[in-house]
Amino acid sequence: MKIVVDENMPYVEPLFGDLGEIIPVNGRTLTPEQVQDADVLLVRSVTRVNAALLDANPKLKFVGSATIGTDHVDLAYLATRGIVFSNAPGCNATAVGEFAFIAMLELAARFNSPLKGKVVGIVGAGNTGSATAKCLEVFGIKVLLHDPIKEAEGDPRDFVSLETLLQEADIISLHVPITRTGEHKTLHLFDEARLMSLKANIWLINCCRGDVIDNQALIKVKQQRDDLKLVLDVWEGEPHPMPELVPFAEFATPHIAGYSLEGKARGTFMLYQKLCELLAIPATKGLSDLLPRFNIKAVELEQLPDEKALLQLARFVYDLRDDDAVFRNCFANENGFDIMRKNHKHRREFSALALAYRGQSEVDWLSNLGFSGVGR
Numbered sequence: 138m139k140i141v142v143d144e145n146m147p148y149v150e151p152l153f154g155d156l157g158e159i160i161p162v163n164g165r166t167l168t169p170e171q172v173q174d175a176d177v178l179l180v181r182s183v184t185r186v187n188a189a190l191l192d193a194n195p196k197l198k199f200v201g202s203a204t205i206g207t208d209h210v211d212l213a214y215l216a217t218r219g220i221v222f223s224n225a226p227g228c229n230a231t232a233v234g235e236f237a238f239i240a241m242l243e244l245a246a247r248f249n250s251p252l253k254g255k256v257v258g259i260v261g262a263g264n265t266g267s268a269t270a271k272c273l274e275v276f277g278i279k280v281l282l283h284d285p286i287k288e289a290e291g292d293p294r295d296f297v298s299l300e301t302l303l304q305e306a307d308i309i310s311l312h313v314p315i316t317r318t319g320e321h322k323t324l325h326l327f328d329e330a331r332l333m334s335l336k337a338n339i340w341l342i343n344c345c346r347g348d349v350i351d352n353q354a355l356i357k358v359k360q361q362r363d364d365l366k367l368v369l370d371v372w373e374g375e376p377h378p379m380p381e382l383v384p385f386a387e388f389a390t391p392h393i394a395g396y397s398l399e400g401k402a403r404g405t406f407m408l409y410q411k412l413c414e415l416l417a418i419p420a421t422k423g424l425s426d427l428l429p430r431f432n433i434k435a436v437e438l439e440q441l442p443d444e445k446a447l448l449q450l451a452r453f454v455y456d457l458r459d460d461d462a463v464f465r466n467c468f469a470n471e472n473g474f475d476i477m478r479k480n481h482k483h484r485r486e487f488s489a490l491a492l493a494y495r496g497q498s499e500v501d502w503l504s505n506l507g508f509s510g511v512g513r
Protein backbone atom coordinates (compact mmCIF):
# COMPACT_ATOMS: atom_id res chain seq x y z
CA MET A 138 0.00 0.00 0.00
CA LYS A 139 1.34 3.47 -0.92
CA ILE A 140 0.73 6.16 1.65
CA VAL A 141 1.46 9.68 0.36
CA VAL A 142 1.78 12.00 3.30
CA ASP A 143 2.47 15.66 4.01
CA GLU A 144 6.06 15.84 5.30
CA ASN A 145 4.86 18.14 8.10
CA MET A 146 2.73 15.44 9.71
CA PRO A 147 4.63 14.10 12.72
CA TYR A 148 4.67 10.50 13.98
CA VAL A 149 3.67 9.02 10.62
CA GLU A 150 6.46 6.44 10.60
CA PRO A 151 5.68 4.90 14.02
CA LEU A 152 1.93 4.88 13.34
CA PHE A 153 1.66 3.99 9.64
CA GLY A 154 5.06 2.34 9.03
CA ASP A 155 3.65 -1.20 9.35
CA LEU A 156 0.74 -0.47 7.02
CA GLY A 157 2.58 0.41 3.84
CA GLU A 158 5.25 2.43 2.06
CA ILE A 159 5.31 6.03 3.27
CA ILE A 160 6.04 8.72 0.69
CA PRO A 161 6.57 12.17 2.26
CA VAL A 162 5.69 15.16 0.07
CA ASN A 163 5.46 18.92 0.30
CA GLY A 164 1.74 19.40 0.90
CA ARG A 165 1.61 22.93 -0.51
CA THR A 166 3.11 21.95 -3.89
CA LEU A 167 1.69 18.43 -4.23
CA THR A 168 1.06 17.46 -7.88
CA PRO A 169 -1.30 14.91 -9.51
CA GLU A 170 1.78 12.93 -10.61
CA GLN A 171 3.01 12.55 -7.04
CA VAL A 172 -0.32 11.16 -5.93
CA GLN A 173 -1.37 9.14 -8.99
CA ASP A 174 -0.63 5.69 -7.55
CA ALA A 175 -1.37 6.38 -3.89
CA ASP A 176 -3.77 4.16 -1.96
CA VAL A 177 -3.89 6.57 0.93
CA LEU A 178 -3.36 10.34 1.01
CA LEU A 179 -2.73 12.15 4.30
CA VAL A 180 -2.80 15.95 4.12
CA ARG A 181 -2.83 19.10 6.19
CA SER A 182 -4.73 22.33 5.51
CA VAL A 183 -2.36 23.55 2.76
CA THR A 184 -3.25 20.89 0.15
CA ARG A 185 -6.20 21.46 -2.19
CA VAL A 186 -7.79 18.03 -2.47
CA ASN A 187 -10.00 18.05 -5.55
CA ALA A 188 -10.58 16.63 -9.03
CA ALA A 189 -7.51 18.39 -10.42
CA LEU A 190 -5.30 16.57 -7.90
CA LEU A 191 -6.98 13.17 -7.91
CA ASP A 192 -8.64 12.49 -11.28
CA ALA A 193 -5.54 10.65 -12.52
CA ASN A 194 -5.57 8.27 -9.55
CA PRO A 195 -7.94 5.30 -10.02
CA LYS A 196 -7.11 3.48 -6.77
CA LEU A 197 -7.21 5.97 -3.91
CA LYS A 198 -9.17 4.52 -0.97
CA PHE A 199 -8.73 7.03 1.80
CA VAL A 200 -7.97 10.72 2.29
CA GLY A 201 -7.23 11.91 5.80
CA SER A 202 -6.68 15.51 6.87
CA ALA A 203 -5.07 16.07 10.27
CA THR A 204 -7.18 19.20 10.74
CA ILE A 205 -10.63 20.27 11.84
CA GLY A 206 -11.03 22.63 8.88
CA THR A 207 -12.17 20.97 5.63
CA ASP A 208 -12.29 24.08 3.44
CA HIS A 209 -9.30 22.72 1.45
CA VAL A 210 -11.12 19.49 0.54
CA ASP A 211 -13.77 18.98 -2.15
CA LEU A 212 -15.90 16.63 -0.06
CA ALA A 213 -18.56 16.24 -2.79
CA TYR A 214 -15.89 15.10 -5.26
CA LEU A 215 -14.51 12.50 -2.84
CA ALA A 216 -18.05 11.23 -2.22
CA THR A 217 -18.75 10.82 -5.95
CA ARG A 218 -15.48 8.87 -6.27
CA GLY A 219 -16.36 6.69 -3.24
CA ILE A 220 -13.13 7.75 -1.52
CA VAL A 221 -13.46 7.63 2.25
CA PHE A 222 -12.55 10.90 3.97
CA SER A 223 -11.79 11.71 7.55
CA ASN A 224 -10.59 14.86 9.27
CA ALA A 225 -9.50 15.10 12.89
CA PRO A 226 -12.06 17.22 14.74
CA GLY A 227 -10.94 18.28 18.17
CA CYS A 228 -7.31 17.16 17.72
CA ASN A 229 -6.04 20.71 18.17
CA ALA A 230 -8.83 22.17 20.32
CA THR A 231 -6.72 22.28 23.51
CA ALA A 232 -3.82 23.81 21.59
CA VAL A 233 -5.99 26.59 20.14
CA GLY A 234 -7.78 27.15 23.45
CA GLU A 235 -4.47 27.53 25.28
CA PHE A 236 -3.05 29.70 22.50
CA ALA A 237 -5.96 32.16 22.73
CA PHE A 238 -5.87 32.14 26.54
CA ILE A 239 -2.09 32.70 26.64
CA ALA A 240 -2.47 35.49 24.06
CA MET A 241 -4.96 37.20 26.37
CA LEU A 242 -2.60 36.83 29.36
CA GLU A 243 0.22 38.28 27.22
CA LEU A 244 -1.91 41.27 26.16
CA ALA A 245 -2.96 41.84 29.77
CA ALA A 246 0.69 41.92 30.86
CA ARG A 247 1.79 44.11 27.95
CA PHE A 248 -0.88 46.74 28.55
CA ASN A 249 -0.97 46.40 32.32
CA SER A 250 -4.68 45.74 32.02
CA PRO A 251 -5.62 42.54 33.90
CA LEU A 252 -7.64 39.83 32.22
CA LYS A 253 -9.51 39.28 35.50
CA GLY A 254 -12.69 41.33 35.34
CA LYS A 255 -12.90 41.44 31.56
CA VAL A 256 -15.67 39.84 29.50
CA VAL A 257 -14.62 37.61 26.61
CA GLY A 258 -16.84 36.99 23.58
CA ILE A 259 -16.28 33.73 21.71
CA VAL A 260 -17.58 33.59 18.15
CA GLY A 261 -18.05 29.92 17.25
CA ALA A 262 -18.57 27.56 20.17
CA GLY A 263 -17.30 24.29 18.68
CA ASN A 264 -14.12 22.46 19.63
CA THR A 265 -11.66 25.36 19.72
CA GLY A 266 -14.12 28.00 20.95
CA SER A 267 -15.23 25.73 23.78
CA ALA A 268 -11.62 24.94 24.73
CA THR A 269 -10.89 28.68 24.90
CA ALA A 270 -14.02 29.24 26.98
CA LYS A 271 -12.98 26.44 29.33
CA CYS A 272 -9.57 28.01 30.08
CA LEU A 273 -11.21 31.38 30.70
CA GLU A 274 -14.01 30.07 32.90
CA VAL A 275 -11.63 27.99 34.99
CA PHE A 276 -9.69 31.21 35.57
CA GLY A 277 -12.89 33.01 36.59
CA ILE A 278 -13.45 35.07 33.46
CA LYS A 279 -16.97 35.77 32.20
CA VAL A 280 -17.51 34.32 28.73
CA LEU A 281 -20.22 35.10 26.18
CA LEU A 282 -20.80 32.53 23.45
CA HIS A 283 -22.17 33.32 20.00
CA ASP A 284 -23.01 30.36 17.78
CA PRO A 285 -26.39 30.54 16.03
CA ILE A 286 -25.94 27.07 14.53
CA LYS A 287 -25.32 25.34 17.86
CA GLU A 288 -28.09 27.40 19.43
CA ALA A 289 -30.57 26.27 16.75
CA GLU A 290 -29.45 22.67 17.26
CA GLY A 291 -30.54 22.89 20.90
CA ASP A 292 -27.09 23.08 22.53
CA PRO A 293 -27.98 23.68 26.21
CA ARG A 294 -25.37 26.39 26.85
CA ASP A 295 -26.36 30.07 26.99
CA PHE A 296 -25.78 31.95 23.75
CA VAL A 297 -25.95 35.64 22.87
CA SER A 298 -26.47 37.44 19.58
CA LEU A 299 -23.45 38.85 17.78
CA GLU A 300 -24.74 42.36 18.55
CA THR A 301 -24.84 41.64 22.30
CA LEU A 302 -21.39 40.10 22.16
CA LEU A 303 -20.03 43.16 20.34
CA GLN A 304 -21.60 45.50 22.90
CA GLU A 305 -20.52 43.60 26.01
CA ALA A 306 -17.23 41.87 25.32
CA ASP A 307 -13.86 43.48 26.08
CA ILE A 308 -12.09 40.75 24.11
CA ILE A 309 -13.35 38.88 21.04
CA SER A 310 -11.89 35.53 20.02
CA LEU A 311 -12.85 34.03 16.64
CA HIS A 312 -13.40 30.26 16.26
CA VAL A 313 -15.57 29.73 13.17
CA PRO A 314 -14.91 27.76 9.98
CA ILE A 315 -14.59 29.73 6.76
CA THR A 316 -17.87 29.55 4.86
CA ARG A 317 -18.50 31.62 1.76
CA THR A 318 -22.25 31.24 1.28
CA GLY A 319 -25.40 30.67 3.31
CA GLU A 320 -27.19 32.29 6.22
CA HIS A 321 -24.23 31.98 8.58
CA LYS A 322 -21.40 32.64 6.15
CA THR A 323 -18.22 33.77 7.86
CA LEU A 324 -16.30 35.25 4.93
CA HIS A 325 -15.51 38.83 6.04
CA LEU A 326 -17.83 38.44 9.03
CA PHE A 327 -15.67 41.23 10.41
CA ASP A 328 -15.87 43.71 7.54
CA GLU A 329 -14.95 47.39 7.64
CA ALA A 330 -18.26 48.51 9.16
CA ARG A 331 -18.15 45.90 11.92
CA LEU A 332 -14.48 46.55 12.66
CA MET A 333 -15.14 50.28 12.84
CA SER A 334 -18.05 49.70 15.24
CA LEU A 335 -16.02 47.67 17.75
CA LYS A 336 -16.03 48.97 21.33
CA ALA A 337 -13.19 51.24 22.40
CA ASN A 338 -10.07 49.40 23.65
CA ILE A 339 -11.26 46.04 22.36
CA TRP A 340 -8.84 43.12 21.86
CA LEU A 341 -9.53 40.99 18.78
CA ILE A 342 -7.98 37.54 18.38
CA ASN A 343 -8.18 35.52 15.19
CA CYS A 344 -6.93 31.96 15.22
CA CYS A 345 -9.50 30.38 12.88
CA ARG A 346 -9.20 31.47 9.23
CA GLY A 347 -7.73 34.70 7.86
CA ASP A 348 -10.64 35.56 5.60
CA VAL A 349 -13.09 35.77 8.51
CA ILE A 350 -11.71 39.31 8.88
CA ASP A 351 -11.44 41.59 5.85
CA ASN A 352 -7.68 42.13 6.16
CA GLN A 353 -7.56 45.13 3.84
CA ALA A 354 -10.30 46.77 5.89
CA LEU A 355 -8.44 45.84 9.08
CA ILE A 356 -5.39 47.78 7.89
CA LYS A 357 -7.60 50.79 7.17
CA VAL A 358 -9.31 50.58 10.56
CA LYS A 359 -6.04 50.13 12.44
CA GLN A 360 -4.67 53.24 10.73
CA GLN A 361 -7.45 55.13 12.53
CA ARG A 362 -7.79 53.09 15.74
CA ASP A 363 -4.79 52.49 17.93
CA ASP A 364 -7.08 51.35 20.77
CA LEU A 365 -7.95 48.13 18.89
CA LYS A 366 -5.37 45.47 19.84
CA LEU A 367 -4.88 42.48 17.55
CA VAL A 368 -3.58 38.95 17.83
CA LEU A 369 -3.42 37.36 14.38
CA ASP A 370 -2.46 33.74 13.81
CA VAL A 371 -4.26 33.47 10.46
CA TRP A 372 -4.15 35.76 7.44
CA GLU A 373 -5.86 36.42 4.17
CA GLY A 374 -3.62 35.23 1.34
CA GLU A 375 -1.57 32.73 3.37
CA PRO A 376 1.31 32.02 3.02
CA HIS A 377 1.71 35.68 2.07
CA PRO A 378 0.12 37.91 4.73
CA MET A 379 -0.33 41.56 3.76
CA PRO A 380 2.98 43.08 4.92
CA GLU A 381 1.28 46.31 6.04
CA LEU A 382 -0.94 44.37 8.45
CA VAL A 383 1.79 42.57 10.39
CA PRO A 384 3.10 45.63 12.32
CA PHE A 385 -0.46 46.38 13.44
CA ALA A 386 -0.71 43.04 15.29
CA GLU A 387 0.50 42.84 18.91
CA PHE A 388 1.21 39.17 18.37
CA ALA A 389 1.61 37.74 14.89
CA THR A 390 2.12 34.04 14.13
CA PRO A 391 2.00 31.80 11.02
CA HIS A 392 -1.17 29.71 11.52
CA ILE A 393 0.26 27.70 14.38
CA ALA A 394 -2.40 28.18 17.08
CA GLY A 395 -3.14 24.46 16.82
CA TYR A 396 0.51 23.43 16.72
CA SER A 397 1.19 21.91 20.12
CA LEU A 398 3.14 18.65 19.85
CA GLU A 399 0.17 16.97 21.53
CA GLY A 400 -2.32 18.48 19.05
CA LYS A 401 -0.31 17.46 16.01
CA ALA A 402 0.24 13.96 17.39
CA ARG A 403 -3.49 13.62 18.09
CA GLY A 404 -4.25 14.64 14.49
CA THR A 405 -2.02 11.93 13.01
CA PHE A 406 -3.28 9.40 15.55
CA MET A 407 -6.95 10.03 14.72
CA LEU A 408 -6.21 9.36 11.04
CA TYR A 409 -4.35 6.18 11.98
CA GLN A 410 -7.43 5.01 13.90
CA LYS A 411 -9.71 5.81 10.95
CA LEU A 412 -7.52 4.01 8.44
CA CYS A 413 -7.33 0.93 10.67
CA GLU A 414 -11.13 1.01 10.91
CA LEU A 415 -11.41 1.18 7.12
CA LEU A 416 -8.92 -1.67 6.69
CA ALA A 417 -10.73 -3.64 9.43
CA ILE A 418 -7.51 -4.16 11.40
CA PRO A 419 -6.97 -3.43 15.11
CA ALA A 420 -5.33 -0.08 15.95
CA THR A 421 -2.61 -1.39 18.22
CA LYS A 422 -0.42 1.71 18.56
CA GLY A 423 -0.81 4.18 21.45
CA LEU A 424 -0.57 7.95 21.45
CA SER A 425 1.17 8.26 24.83
CA ASP A 426 4.29 6.42 23.59
CA LEU A 427 4.87 9.00 20.88
CA LEU A 428 5.43 12.23 22.79
CA PRO A 429 8.83 13.12 24.25
CA ARG A 430 9.09 13.87 27.96
CA PHE A 431 8.82 17.55 28.79
CA ASN A 432 12.13 19.26 29.62
CA ILE A 433 10.92 20.44 33.05
CA LYS A 434 10.10 17.62 35.44
CA ALA A 435 7.96 19.69 37.82
CA VAL A 436 7.53 23.21 39.13
CA GLU A 437 7.04 23.53 42.87
CA LEU A 438 4.73 26.39 43.80
CA GLU A 439 5.27 28.25 47.08
CA GLN A 440 1.97 30.04 46.61
CA LEU A 441 -0.94 29.95 44.23
CA PRO A 442 -0.18 31.89 41.06
CA ASP A 443 -1.77 35.27 40.44
CA GLU A 444 -2.34 36.36 36.83
CA LYS A 445 1.28 37.38 36.23
CA ALA A 446 2.63 34.16 37.76
CA LEU A 447 0.17 32.12 35.70
CA LEU A 448 1.60 33.75 32.59
CA GLN A 449 5.09 32.75 33.76
CA LEU A 450 3.91 29.15 34.10
CA ALA A 451 2.21 29.28 30.72
CA ARG A 452 5.45 30.56 29.16
CA PHE A 453 7.22 27.37 30.29
CA VAL A 454 5.02 25.39 27.90
CA TYR A 455 4.58 28.08 25.26
CA ASP A 456 6.24 31.45 24.96
CA LEU A 457 4.18 33.25 22.33
CA ARG A 458 6.70 36.10 22.25
CA ASP A 459 9.28 33.79 20.66
CA ASP A 460 7.02 32.84 17.75
CA ASP A 461 5.99 36.46 17.30
CA ALA A 462 9.63 37.56 17.06
CA VAL A 463 10.58 34.86 14.55
CA PHE A 464 7.47 35.59 12.48
CA ARG A 465 8.26 39.30 12.16
CA ASN A 466 11.79 38.46 11.05
CA CYS A 467 10.94 35.83 8.49
CA PHE A 468 7.37 36.06 7.16
CA ALA A 469 8.46 38.20 4.19
CA ASN A 470 11.33 35.88 3.20
CA GLU A 471 10.82 33.37 0.42
CA ASN A 472 8.76 30.53 1.95
CA GLY A 473 9.28 32.21 5.34
CA PHE A 474 5.73 31.47 6.50
CA ASP A 475 5.91 27.78 5.60
CA ILE A 476 9.47 27.29 6.85
CA MET A 477 8.44 28.58 10.25
CA ARG A 478 5.45 26.21 10.31
CA LYS A 479 7.61 23.27 9.26
CA ASN A 480 10.15 23.93 12.00
CA HIS A 481 7.57 24.56 14.70
CA LYS A 482 8.20 21.75 17.15
CA HIS A 483 8.83 23.44 20.46
CA ARG A 484 5.38 23.96 21.90
CA ARG A 485 3.64 21.79 24.49
CA GLU A 486 0.26 21.90 26.19
CA PHE A 487 -0.33 22.74 29.87
CA SER A 488 -0.70 19.01 30.55
CA ALA A 489 3.03 18.53 29.85
CA LEU A 490 3.97 20.57 32.92
CA ALA A 491 3.58 19.04 36.39
CA LEU A 492 2.97 21.45 39.25
CA ALA A 493 3.56 20.67 42.89
CA TYR A 494 1.83 22.55 45.70
CA ARG A 495 1.20 21.78 49.36
CA GLY A 496 -2.55 22.49 49.57
CA GLN A 497 -4.57 20.22 47.30
CA SER A 498 -8.05 21.70 47.54
CA GLU A 499 -7.17 25.25 46.49
CA VAL A 500 -5.45 24.17 43.29
CA ASP A 501 -8.26 22.37 41.50
CA TRP A 502 -8.47 25.24 39.05
CA LEU A 503 -4.87 24.62 37.94
CA SER A 504 -5.63 20.97 37.16
CA ASN A 505 -8.85 22.04 35.48
CA LEU A 506 -6.75 24.36 33.36
CA GLY A 507 -4.85 21.26 32.27
CA PHE A 508 -1.62 21.28 34.30
CA SER A 509 -0.75 17.83 35.55
CA GLY A 510 0.35 16.54 38.94
CA VAL A 511 -1.08 19.49 40.87
CA GLY A 512 -0.91 18.95 44.66
CA ARG A 513 1.37 16.59 46.57
Ligand SMILES: NC(=O)C1=CN([C@@H]2O[C@H](COP(=O)(O)OP(=O)(O)OC[C@H]3O[C@@H](n4cnc5c(N)ncnc54)[C@H](O)[C@@H]3O)[C@@H](O)[C@H]2O)C=CC1
Binds near residue numbers: 265313345
Ligand atom coordinates in the same frame (compact mmCIF):
# COMPACT_ATOMS: atom_id res chain seq x y z
N1 LIG B 1 -5.12 28.46 13.60
C1 LIG B 1 -5.13 27.15 13.71
O1 LIG B 1 -4.10 26.54 13.84
C2 LIG B 1 -6.44 26.42 13.68
C3 LIG B 1 -7.53 26.94 13.03
N2 LIG B 1 -8.73 26.27 13.05
C4 LIG B 1 -9.87 26.89 12.38
O2 LIG B 1 -10.85 27.15 13.36
C5 LIG B 1 -12.10 26.68 12.90
C6 LIG B 1 -12.90 26.23 14.09
O3 LIG B 1 -12.32 25.05 14.63
P1 LIG B 1 -13.18 24.12 15.60
O4 LIG B 1 -13.67 24.92 16.75
O5 LIG B 1 -12.37 22.93 15.90
O6 LIG B 1 -14.39 23.77 14.65
P2 LIG B 1 -15.85 23.31 15.04
O7 LIG B 1 -16.49 22.85 13.79
O8 LIG B 1 -15.79 22.38 16.20
O9 LIG B 1 -16.56 24.65 15.56
C7 LIG B 1 -16.89 25.73 14.72
C8 LIG B 1 -18.16 26.35 15.29
O10 LIG B 1 -18.43 27.56 14.57
C9 LIG B 1 -19.84 27.65 14.48
N3 LIG B 1 -20.21 28.61 13.44
C10 LIG B 1 -20.26 28.42 12.10
N4 LIG B 1 -20.64 29.57 11.50
C11 LIG B 1 -20.81 30.49 12.46
C12 LIG B 1 -21.17 31.86 12.47
N5 LIG B 1 -21.44 32.53 11.36
N6 LIG B 1 -21.22 32.51 13.66
C13 LIG B 1 -20.95 31.86 14.82
N7 LIG B 1 -20.63 30.56 14.88
C14 LIG B 1 -20.54 29.88 13.72
C15 LIG B 1 -20.32 26.24 14.23
O11 LIG B 1 -21.66 26.08 14.56
C16 LIG B 1 -19.39 25.45 15.13
O12 LIG B 1 -19.95 25.22 16.40
C17 LIG B 1 -11.78 25.56 11.92
O13 LIG B 1 -12.80 25.41 10.95
C18 LIG B 1 -10.49 26.00 11.31
O14 LIG B 1 -10.78 26.76 10.17
C19 LIG B 1 -8.89 25.13 13.76
C20 LIG B 1 -7.83 24.56 14.42
C21 LIG B 1 -6.48 25.14 14.37
Ligand SMILES: O=C(O)C(=O)[C@H](O)COP(=O)(O)O
Binds near residue numbers: 181183204205229
Ligand atom coordinates in the same frame (compact mmCIF):
# COMPACT_ATOMS: atom_id res chain seq x y z
O1 LIG C 1 -7.17 22.12 12.00
C1 LIG C 1 -7.22 23.11 11.24
O2 LIG C 1 -8.22 23.41 10.58
C2 LIG C 1 -6.02 23.96 11.09
O3 LIG C 1 -6.12 25.09 10.75
C3 LIG C 1 -4.71 23.33 11.35
O4 LIG C 1 -4.27 23.40 12.64
C4 LIG C 1 -3.69 23.96 10.47
O5 LIG C 1 -2.56 23.17 10.40
P1 LIG C 1 -2.02 22.61 9.03
O6 LIG C 1 -2.92 21.52 8.63
O7 LIG C 1 -2.03 23.69 8.01
O8 LIG C 1 -0.65 22.11 9.35
